[in-house]
Amino acid sequence: MAMEERKANRSRSHNVILENREKLSISGVEHVNNFNSELIILETVTGVMTIKGCDLDVNKLNLEDGNVIIHGTVYSLVYSDKDAFGSKGSGFLGKLFK
Incomplete structure (x- = not known):
């Protein structure tokens, strides 16, 4: 992703709406790192979001707009x-695995 695109993504807003669980x-999703029926990991403009559940399904994914709908x-x-998981020695996990 070009530097200009990243700056544009940073200016996006990030919203989460959960209806009846x-x-x-x-919104504000930059990348989907992993997903299956029990775990979804997304990179958002405000950090990494981990979603845990049952029978999870990505119904709509539009990374150009940064929108994802999950049922x-x-x-x-x-x-x-x-970067919480990226560098050894930083954060809780880094201290744990020194």
Whole structure:
């Protein structure tokens, strides 16, 4: 991704709408790192989001607009910094695995 595109992505807003724990709409998504029926990992403009649940399904994915719609039963949403897992020695996990 070019530098100009990254700057444009940073200016995007990030919103999360969860309806009845069954429909999750997210804006400001930059990349989908991993997904299956129990775990979805997304890079958003505000950090990495991990979604855990049951029967999770990515119904709509438009990375140009940064929008994702997920259906299924959502158990948890967790944010972490983009580099939390990247470098040894930084953050909680880095200290744990020294």
